[in-house]
Amino acid sequence: MNQQNRAAWTSFEETTPADWEAVMDYEAQFNAGLVDRLLADLKLLDEPWTAYPVNRFQHSLQSATLAFEDGADEETVVAALLHDIGDVVAPYNHCEVAAAILKPYVSEKTWWIVKHHGVFQGYYYNHHLGGDRHARENYRDSPYFEAAEYFCHHYDQNAFDPEFVNKPLDFFEPMMRRVFGQPVGHAEQAERREDAQE
Ligand SMILES: [Fe+2]
Numbered sequence: 001m002n003q004q005n006r007a008a009w010t011s012f013e014e015t016t017p018a019d020w021e022a023v024m025d026y027e028a029q030f031n032a033g034l035v036d037r038l039l040a041d042l043k044l045l046d047e048p049w050t051a052y053p054v055n056r057f058q059h060s061l062q063s064a065t066l067a068f069e070d071g072a073d074e075e076t077v078v079a080a081l082l083h084d085i086g087d088v089v090a091p092y093n094h095c096e097v098a099a100a101i102l103k104p105y106v107s108e109k110t111w112w113i114v115k116h117h118g119v120f121q122g123y124y125y126n127h128h129l130g131g132d133r134h135a136r137e138n139y140r141d142s143p144y145f146e147a148a149e150y151f152c153h154h155y156d157q158n159a160f161d162p163e164f165v166n167k168p169l170d171f172f173e174p175m176m177r178r179v180f181g182q183p184v185g186h187a188e189q190a191e192r193r194e195d196a197q198e
């Protein structure tokens, strides 16, 4: 957007419909840069040193590679790639952040898995830290329990092998562009289901 198109108002209450038309054009351009920003954020996880066997970036690539090689659908592969991206800005609730990023673009199931992956991961280590490894049982009634259990068992808790050959980030970029190409998230899908039932 050039200078000429910059809005002149200083508060929302002064705005006119024409102002918002100009702003929304800009918003569309900004939103189109989402995948580039996510790719840059993922690279922030590429720590030069970590106490883990692999760093968070390598773990993310490994998680996505495991999902891809297991034949998971594309949004699940992208979810695996991004499931820990919230660590960049929200170390104490990274699952919620990653889930919120994905929410407009993925199914309710995939959103739910990412949102709850922390508690399902806890099955593998909470008992070593004085916690309850069975905390995931609080979600046993969810229709997505088994899918979350599968995701964590096959794509997350085991994605720390330094000898594993990860696919590079470039390999996943086209998948990200397809998944983030159009917001068709679970809220819209739920509406569609309701419409179909009426
Ligand atoms: Fe995580």
Ligand SMILES: [Fe+2]
Pocket: 059, 063, 083, 084, 156
């Ligand atoms: Fe993880």
